[in-house]
Amino acid sequence: MTEILYPILYLFAAALYILALKWMNSPATARRGVWAGETGMLLAVVGTLLRFEVVEYHWIMLAFLVGAAIGAPLALKMPMTAVPQRTAIAQAFGALAAALIGTAELFEARPHGFTLVALTVEMLLGYVTFTASLVAFGKLQELLPGRPMTYRGQNIANLGVLAIAMALGVAMNQTVDPTAIFPFFVGFSLLFGVLLIMPIGGADMPTVIALLNSYAGLSASAMGFAFDNKLLIVAGALDGSSGLILSIIMCRAMNRSFTNVLFGAFGTLQTSAKGEVEQRPVRSASPEEAASILDAARSVIIVPGYGLAVAQAQHKLREMYDILSKRGVDVRFAIHPVAGRMPGHMNVLLAEADIPYDKMVEMDEINGEFPMCDVALVIGANDVVNPAAKNDPTSPIAGMPILEVDQARTVMIIKRGMAAGFAGIDNELYYMDKTLMLFGDAKSFVSSLVKELGAQVAA
Amino acid sequence: MHSYEVGLWIFLLAAFLGFELIRRVSPLLHTPLMSLTNAISSIAVVGAILVAGHKDASTLAKVLGCLAVTASTINAVGGYLITDRTLKMFKKRGER
Numbered sequence: 001m002t003e004i005l006y007p008i009l010y011l012f013a014a015a016l017y018i019l020a021l022k023w024m025n026s027p028a029t030a031r032r033g034v035w036a037g038e039t040g041m042l043l044a045v046v047g048t049l050l051r052f053e054v055v056e057y058h059w060i061m062l063a064f065l066v067g068a069a070i071g072a073p074l075a076l077k078m079p080m081t082a083v084p085q086r087t088a089i090a091q092a093f094g095a096l097a098a099a100l101i102g103t104a105e106l107f108e109a110r111p112h113g114f115t116l117v118a119l120t121v122e123m124l125l126g127y128v129t130f131t132a133s134l135v136a137f138g139k140l141q142e143l144l145p146g147r148p149m150t151y152r153g154q155n156i157a158n159l160g161v162l163a164i165a166m167a168l169g170v171a172m173n174q175t176v177d178p179t180a181i182f183p184f185f186v187g188f189s190l191l192f193g194v195l196l197i198m199p200i201g202g203a204d205m206p207t208v209i210a211l212l213n214s215y216a217g218l219s220a221s222a223m224g225f226a227f228d229n230k231l232l233i234v235a236g237a238l239d240g241s242s243g244l245i246l247s248i249i250m251c252r253a254m255n256r257s258f259t260n261v262l263f264g265a266f267g268t269l270q271t272s273a274k275g276e277v278e279q280r281p282v283r284s285a286s287p288e289e290a291a292s293i294l295d296a297a298r299s300v301i302i303v304p305g306y307g308l309a310v311a312q313a314q315h316k317l318r319e320m321y322d323i324l325s326k327r328g329v330d331v332r333f334a335i336h337p338v339a340g341r342m343p344g345h346m347n348v349l350l351a352e353a354d355i356p357y358d359k360m361v362e363m364d365e366i367n368g369e370f371p372m373c374d375v376a377l378v379i380g381a382n383d384v385v386n387p388a389a390k391n392d393p394t395s396p397i398a399g400m401p402i403l404e405v406d407q408a409r410t411v412m413i414i415k416r417g418m419a420a421g422f423a424g425i426d427n428e429l430y431y432m433d434k435t436l437m438l439f440g441d442a443k444s445f446v447s448s449l450v451k452e453l454g455a456q457v458a459a
Numbered sequence: 460m461h462s463y464e465v466g467l468w469i470f471l472l473a474a475f476l477g478f479e480l481i482r483r484v485s486p487l488l489h490t491p492l493m494s495l496t497n498a499i500s501s502i503a504v505v506g507a508i509l510v511a512g513h514k515d516a517s518t519l520a521k522v523l524g525c526l527a528v529t530a531s532t533i534n535a536v537g538g539y540l541i542t543d544r545t546l547k548m549f550k551k552r553g554e555r
Contacts, residue, residue, distance in 0.1 A: 017499055021480040024492050027549045034543045037499055041535055048505045054512035056521070063511070063525040067532020074533070075540035080548075083490055086541065090497050090534050097530040101506045104523035108516065114463045213493055213500075220500045225466050227506055233466050234473040239500040241477030246489060337486060344489030351548040358551050362486055 002050040009047030010231040016040030017235055021242070027357055044231060080352040081309055084209065084341040085140040091212050092133035098219040099126030103186075105226060107179060116178065118225035120169045124189050125219035128165075131193030133212050139197070140205065140341060148201040155263045158195045165189045196262070202306070203383065205341045207250040207261045214243025246343050253337035253363075255389075255399040282418070285436040287445060290412055291452030293436075294320075297374035297410075299330040301366065303403055304346050305339050307380015307415075311442035314353035317379070320446055321355060323453045332359050334366040334376075334403050336384040367404050376408035378429075380442050382415075386427045396425060411435040414445050491545045498538025504531035 016036045023033030048054065078086055102123035105111065111119055138144035165188035172178035172185060200208050217239025224232030251258060285293075294300060302321075308314060324331050333355065339346045347360055361369075370376060378385055381403075388395040389402045405411050406429055413430065415437060429435060438445055484492050504527075510516065511524025 013502075017502075018476065018480070020495065020499065021477070021484075024488060024495060025480070025483040025485065027485075027488060027546070027551075030488055030491065030546045030549075031543060034495065034539055034546065037495055037542075038539050041498070041502065041504075041539075044502060044505055045508070048508045049512070051509070053514055054508060055514040056512045056516065059521060059525045060508055060512050060528055063528035064532050067529040068536045070529075071533040071536030071538075072540060075537040075544065078541070080545070083494075083541075083545070086537075087490075087493055087497065090494070090538055093530045093534045094497060094500050094503065097501070097503045097507060097527040097534070100523045100527040100530070101503060101510055104510045104520045104527070105506075108510065108513075108520045114461075118463075210493070213497060217496065217500045220503050221470060223503060223506045225463060225470075227509060228462050228466070229505060230466065230469055232502055232505060233470050235499050235502040237470050237473035238477040238480070239496045241474045242481045242492065242496040245478060245481045246493065249486075335486070342490060343493060344486060344491070347487045348490045348545055348548070351545075351550070354548075354550065356552040357487055357549045360487060 003052060006047035006050050009043045009050075010229075013040040013044040013047070014231050014234045016043070017238060021238060080348060081312065082141075083348055084205065084345060085137055087209055087342060088133050088137035088140055088212070091209075091216050092130055092137060094216045095126045095129035095133060095212075095219060097126075098216070098223055099123055099130055101223060102126060102226070103182075106182065111226070115226050116173050118222050120172055120185075122219050122222035122226060123186070124165060124169055125215050125222065127186055127189035128193040128196070129212055129215040129219060131190045132197045132215075133193075135194055135197040136200070136205065136208060136212065139200070139202070146202045149198045154195075154199060158192065158263075161188055161192045161195055165192055199263075200261075202341060203254075203338070204261050206338050206343050206345070207247050207254075207258075209342045210243050210246035210250055211258075211262075212243070214240050214247065217241075217243055250338055250343060253401060254397075255401065280431050282430050282437050283433075283435065284439055285412070287438070287448035287452050290436065290438055291449050291456065293410060293412070294324060294329070294375060294377075294449065295327070295453060295456055297329055299332075299369075299373045300324060300375045300377060301332050301334050301370065301373045301405070301408065303334045303336070303376060303378045303381050303385055303405055304350065305336075305379065305381025305384065306341060306345075307382075307442055309340060309345065309349055309380070311380065313379065313443040313446050314349050314355075316443055316446040316450060317350075318353040318355055319450045320453065321359075323450065332361050332366065332369075334363065334405075335360050336363050336381070336403050339381060339384055363401060363403055370404045370407035373408045375410045375412060376405035378405060378411070378413040379446070380414070382427060383425065385429060386425060388425060388428055391428070405429065406432065409434065412438055414438045414440065414442050416441060487549070488546075491542045494538050494542045494545065498535050498542060501531040501534035501538060504528060504535060507531055 221236025
């Protein structure tokens with residue numbers, strides 16, 4: 001009886017996963033998508049526990065409880081600003097699970113032929129993604145330096161380690177006893193994961209996080225081949241293609257290729273090349289002046305960047321948004337695809353502060369609006385608004401699609417000082433006649449803007 | 460047709476389906492999308508149960524399997540909860 005039941009449950013689970021992704025396409029149905037995902041997972045677990053070859057429950061139940069006891073507080077207590085780190089550590093857990101299952105199966109079932117090939121792929125992806133996600137987590141949590149760590153011959157060394165890991169994987173498939181080679185295979189896979197992420201800097205994190213997501217999915221799919229389990233193949237393929245698409249979107253938003261992101265060590269070479277930035281005059285403004293300009297504007301476009309997340313200025317920004325909206329100023333938020341440290345980071349940050357999502361506009365839609373807007377206010381963003389991407393073919397960010405704030409009537413930029421952005425490139429925007437630099441910490445400056453705007457109401 | 464051939468066909472179709480579905484997801488929701496797909500990939504728990512609960516499982520397989528069940532449960536529970544928590548924050552004007 002149960003042997004007929006579990007394939008049916010698996011089938012329903014796969015259908016629910018597909019629906020989950022389908023419902024994610026709009027905020028109105030997205031929460032239903034989560035429900036579908038949860039139900040699919042439940043059906044899959046129940047179906048698996050019903051299978052006749054599964055006889056031992058006690059330890060599995062205990063593992064469920066321990067996992068839930070760790071996972072639930074992690075999700076409920078964590079501050080929303082730590083979303084990129086959380087994603088990285090979740091990927092590490094997922095990859096570890098896949099790697100451990102592959103290992104157990106290798107020692108237990110002594111597989112050969114196609115099954116062994118699938119297991120090898122699964123373990124390679126699993127172990128690489130495990131350490132890679134851990135290093136990404138360390139960088140995002142600032143346990144490790146966020147700047148790219150580079151040295152001469154790095155790419156050759158990295159590719160060499162990957163080649164050895166793959167060669168050992170092939171060797172495992174050629175020998176009588178793959179378990180003898182296994183420890184070396186694991187060692188080199190783990191090492192490659194670390195080396196892969198070392199040269200990645202903060203601005204490239206969105207692409208890399210998405211790519212690791214894809215690897216974790218492909219690893220689950222490979223497991224599906226090893227266990228001859230179609231549900232795993234489907235779920236893994238969905239996850240794999242999702243991660244791949246997101247990383248392609250991120251690459252396009254920076255006008256760079258995959259190879260360039262992974263092996264380019266962005267942000268290190270350029271600093272030395274463009275070292276001598278001449279001292280040019282900039283215009284700056286006080287909070288009072290800035291507030292009166294905002295107050296007189298009819299339309300304002302705010303461009304948030306990672307600096308907004310660092311300064312935790314989103315709630316103060318909401319207050320400013322409320323005051324301006326009440327006075328009939330049209331306030332919108334322009335979101336660059338790679339702003340922040342993971343895909344969609346800025347949207348989550350603003351949504352957390354209760355800013356309505358219909359006010360967050362994608363780059364392609366908002367770019368035509370800048371010439372009509374009175375004030376573009378840039379907070380904690382730099383490279384994504386740098387006109388050099390369009391005007392200077394020799395710039396390291398040449399060809400990168402940018403938010404065209406230079407088209408606005410007035411540009412205001414909240415910035416701590418005149419230091420160059422992540423890519424180490426000077427920004428022409430700061431020296432334009434219509435630009436006002438608002439020097440200060442994003443949170444305290446926005447607070448003073450709120451205070452000034454309030455005072456102007458009273459007056 | 461061998462079983463793995465069927466598997467490859469399924470993989471191919473599911474991957475293309477995934478591309479079509481994800482392409483339609485608004486960039487607004489890319490962060491919750493990532494936590495959801497992450498939770499979905501913790502379906503690896505199925506493999507972990509099969510390894511840990513198998514009637515002939517050795518001690519090594521049981522230990523590794525249970526660790527894998529724990530890791531994927533952390534991922535599943537955490538992933539679905541955070542996705543829902545994130546999505547709850549997305550409101551339209553006037554929905555506060």
